[in-house]
Amino acid sequence: MPQMNMIEAIRSALDVVMDRDPSVVILGEDVGYFGGVFRCTDGLQRKYGEHRVIDAPISEGGIIGAAIGMGVNGLRPVPEIQFADYIYPGFDQIVSELARLRYRSCGDFFSPVTIRAPCGGGIRGGQTHSQSPEAIFAHVSGIKTIMPSNPYDAKGLLISSIESDDPIIFFEPKRIYNGPFDGDPEKPAVSWASHSKGEVPEGHYTVPIGQAEVVQSGEELTIVTYGTLVHVAQAAANAAGVDAEVIDVRSISPLDVETLTTSVNKTGRCMIAHEATRFGGFGAELAARIQKDCFYNLEAPISRIAGWDTPYPHAFEWQYFPGKKRMIAGIKSIMEVE
Amino acid sequence: MPQMNMIEAIRSALDVVMDRDPSVVILGEDVGYFGGVFRCTDGLQRKYGEHRVIDAPISEGGIIGAAIGMGVNGLRPVPEIQFADYIYPGFDQIVSELARLRYRSCGDFFSPVTIRAPCGGGIRGGQTHSQSPEAIFAHVSGIKTIMPSNPYDAKGLLISSIESDDPIIFFEPKRIYNGPFDGDPEKPAVSWASHSKGEVPEGHYTVPIGQAEVVQSGEELTIVTYGTLVHVAQAAANAAGVDAEVIDVRSISPLDVETLTTSVNKTGRCMIAHEATRFGGFGAELAARIQKDCFYNLEAPISRIAGWDTPYPHAFEWQYFPGKKRMIAGIKSIMEVE
Amino acid sequence: MAKKSRLHIPRPSARPGDKPDFSYLNLSAAGAVDRPPIDSRTRDIEYLSSDLVRVLNDDHTAKGPWDPNIDPGELQVALRWMLLSRVFDKRMWQIQRQGRISFYIEALGEEAVSVGQAMALRPGDMCFPSYRNQGLYMYRGVKLVDMMCQCLSNTGDMCKGRQLPIMYHSNKANVFSISGNLGTQYPHAVGWAMASAIKGEDHIAASWVGDGATAEADFHHAITFAAIYQAPVILNIVNNQWAISTFQGFAGGERRPFAARGLGLGIPGIRVDGNDLLAIYATTQWAADRARRGGGPTMIELVTYRGGAHSTSDDPSKYRPKDEWAAFPLGDPIERLKQHLITEGHWSDEKHEELEEELTAEVLAAWKEAQQYGTMTEGPFLDPATMFDDIYAETPAHLESQRRRMIEVEGS
Amino acid sequence: MAKKSRLHIPRPSARPGDKPDFSYLNLSAAGAVDRPPIDSRTRDIEYLSSDLVRVLNDDHTAKGPWDPNIDPGELQVALRWMLLSRVFDKRMWQIQRQGRISFYIEALGEEAVSVGQAMALRPGDMCFPSYRNQGLYMYRGVKLVDMMCQCLSNTGDMCKGRQLPIMYHSNKANVFSISGNLGTQYPHAVGWAMASAIKGEDHIAASWVGDGATAEADFHHAITFAAIYQAPVILNIVNNQWAISTFQGFAGGERRPFAARGLGLGIPGIRVDGNDLLAIYATTQWAADRARRGGGPTMIELVTYRGGAHSTSDDPSKYRPKDEWAAFPLGDPIERLKQHLITEGHWSDEKHEELEEELTAEVLAAWKEAQQYGTMTEGPFLDPATMFDDIYAETPAHLESQRRRMIEVEGS
Ligand SMILES: Cc1ncc(C[n+]2csc(CCOP(=O)(O)OP(=O)(O)O)c2C)c(N)n1
Ligand SMILES: Cc1ncc(C[n+]2csc(CCOP(=O)(O)OP(=O)(O)O)c2C)c(N)n1
């Protein structure tokens, strides 16, 4: 099977779907001639033409609003928002329109838009190129929110998303576009070739939406996480010498509660990790749900390791980022509970 | 002390602050000549003039964006967003600008804006006049989010908010503008005259931001809630015959964790209630935090009673609304746990 | 603070108690404005955005180059639709006042907008309306009883109780679902039109916003996208002078007509008498032709007056003179078309009265029928368990379990 | 899908490998455009938004009614600031390439914008810049070393390490904090100006956005509020032809100049040669006078060219001809002012070289000083514990406890 990094996997997903379905169109800032600032759409305009890979004005609200109208008219638009931090100007169109259209018209109208946006920090992007706003979208019924952690899932989930008739926010953790990352910025970068999920089929396949994945099984502790931190969590558990079960949530919403609770009921301990700030973050939903369903098996309080409740500071991104040290400390303190 | 309903208390707060401080200005849709669709600013333009109570175009993003600029130039703007559901077009200005300005400029610039917005359902407003988006704002560091449950707190907290140098989102649960509400829409409306917090001083006073209030003390169960549901929770606890401690969070962010955990550590049981949809709602943060700090004293899983994970449907608002029945069922099931 | 100030605060020309004053409206005489070819360059036809295209003259004849020469039979049909819209509104307003529906919005005084524009479009064209375009749904075949059931949230409700009254939708009729959030439909229309162009189809889109809603971001998004991609779309601004209590000056209408808003992007604008069905038809047809032949977007400002309250929740006597509508120089669209037909010998007061009676009966019959699907107080009732449907294409597990819990607790 | 389509896709006039082609730019001769009185009605001065105000002629003399007749000494000062901006950029770009700062944005080719406009404003006027307005900070007295420390995120960083390089701010100098989100500063400027008018003060505000950013909602919000309240504000659009890889046609610049964007709201627009310091000064002064005397907002489009890459993360050779800047008909702003001064006998190549050397030395000295406050790899280092400050006026308990935890775990 070919090796792909996450960018290539995403591009391959777009290519495969555009090839099969002429109704799929891409629009976004710099996505066309240039191929996107992260190169995810590179070559697609040359292949599919200017009417299917459309350079757009710098207007996130307009991009999403127009995409909704296109979707209503039978297309499957895949808008790209250049950075997740810049999705907010389109927030009203997402929450009030995209998420609500099917409901308010009882299915008479719907718009199958998949919004792609690179998220997360660790690339020295400062506070406006590093955010992970998944919690905000998780709270909005009517949209689904996805975040893959590797090339294989990225392609499979993106194909599922575009083929789905539901609107989807597809967050791509840009720190791991080019390789997995164990949380230590001092170490040399690793390529996806070193990871089993760097092997990605050329053609069409799907990874189902709404299913978490146990990426490492273990007996002592469950670590529930997603995105970049999946890799950090594995490294931290290893370093801490704890037999941890690591679960990649993948689908923020709808959430695969069963996979999580089955694991925590087994291990009796749970640590949740995400990059976004903790207060009101998605980890809160995970903790609230897990404590409810696993109460009688919990041997320690569920703990959350997350970004601090600050903006993502440029120079201190590694102090903000819930990296290996903080994860290990978290693991240790949860394992110390008798 | 004079009797006031919540609208009068809010108007009184605005009046008191405008009278003391010429830098306080109001802007919003229909707020000036007309006095606001809920009459919260009635009479203020006549009293303070067109330059201090400013009718604005229908442009929530513009209202908030302009308010930020006014705040930077030494005013204390109090924009009104006509319904919380219409705050989303101003979302980017709130998240990326209002919340971040002090931080990114290290205090060199800041803008003391207090955004008022009526929230919540129960007035047959349908899905676009009923939302409670507090969870979304709670996740944003740099802003504070408030929701009072009675006239006394509304005035005191609004004065604190306007006088604060921090940006504040001030949600007003419109279902209880005219009187407390026990959750039973069939019963005749009750006026604030029947409630001790309907007594409101004429003049200046403050209720501090960041402090929850124990509105009813009890030993068997802690109910953590805010807004309209404070009253529903009290009625439900009464009806269920449970000696519940009811806590009004009041300040969503920053959160008064101690008052909550002290109570739950005492009662051993906790139910959280809010009107917004459950998934990713603010109740998740409350539950996640309380299970962590009260783990060893919890006799039952923390449960959340909330709006369903649907939009707020016009005809079924009372089925959506987490009313007395659902609260009582929740209380019973949490009390049944041995 | 110093006294000196230059903040300009727009003011309406009259407040309660004042004499209505519409001198601020720049009016043209019927027939006075040129009708340019549809392939004119925007810069050459700027006059269309400042003058006022009118066809129906004060003497009730049709005048000038914009006269669409519509067959009298068709005009009678148009009159019928306008009158139906008004009769329907009147009844529904009463019904709301009786507490039998929760809310209502009427189009009183603006009926020519929906009917005149609907007439000029083709069935395959897609409409993205505001909440004051009920005439569009009617004209395009949505049944009165279906609209009433929507307002009743009963078992016949197309919205299954989810939406406020008047938030209709009809995929079949090609009229979009109405949103509570102002202006959001504008970029949808542009995106829809872009898709039509991408697919190489012949359909165009049209959308409507109020004067007040032009201040929203989506207005800007829509005109920007429409101009850049030359989308086949008609962007209508219904300038009825008011946005709830706020005069159109607060939407920036003081210095230049709304029709001029797209000029800076090269979008031609037409300012049209919004109470003149013939002028509306003619300008819309012009814009539709232009769009269909690849000429791109056109903005149309329809100058009219909100004859009634903003909605059943509003009391306009608090902020504008009670008799302002009566003084509106462009009159009443129904009355004007009626007089035109009478003048041309194709109509009479008697026929009009008969028609009104007929329509009143039709509306009454529809109301009777609608109630059979349930009212707010009497069954049959919609099943609240349906509130968990249609959030997604398929209902996910967590919503199914909430549905079960709801049934359990609420005992539905 | 059918082949037929009318979706218009804007195209730049040249792509890599093509010959640069600026024939799309509508140029006026120096001195050719009238200078109207500041109290002119918007409709009477529309030509200002389509013509191009120029003062510096091809023969390097100053021509026409817009010639501000600036004292040669002052012009030398202006030249100095422009050159300083360029020398500074050049050095910082190299420094970024050496990996010593993480990111940089240069203003190459656009130096006249910040300097010319700053000169025309008063110290009490407030500037709301974009990220390509470093000249504003310099002109208004922010020290080079402070700017460098910001780019280094060192102990002298005014942003305490929180912001990407170039995201300066200075309350003292009345230049606002730069945001990562495009266009958000535009309504801030309008609000600030409204406050000034509310307080009855004499100060005006000015803001800058790129051609690309005009498509954002906040552009609309700003022009709407500015027009309605006649705010004393200058709204500048720096049209440097590109927005990263995207040609300005994708921001709607194909059909009508950006200067015309406010016309529909009655805001006059001036299109000015953005590489002509004299014309920039003169038009800005005109707009400032107008604002200060209660005439309300003015929009200024500065036609220029982004001489370099978008940022250090960008490679423009992928999307535009390498030699496009060299072919830009409005030349290089520094070269043009230099030649003007030489022609007028107030400057020489030697002096210029000397000045460049002097500034290079000044920048180098600043860089040496800046490094004493720390570099990315060598101390002194900023204390990461400060990341919990300034989120609120007072740090709440939960952030204090996170600060303690951070220190504990990260062992700072
Ligand atoms: C985003 C948003 N903001 C505010 C409102 C509240 N609102 C409903 S209608 C209205 C006035 C609209 O006026 P206009 O656009 O002129 O339309 P008209 O009612 O005159 O037809 C307002 C402010 C809303 N529905 N949506
Ligand atoms: C809201 C938002 N969307 C997208 C971006 C990413 N972005 C940064 S600069 C830029 C191009 C801006 O072009 P223009 O406005 O013409 O300014 P210029 O760089 O030419 O000075 C883009 C798309 C952003 N910073 N903010």
Ligand SMILES: [Mg+2]
């Ligand atoms: Mg209106």
Ligand SMILES: [Mg+2]
């Ligand atoms: Mg540019």
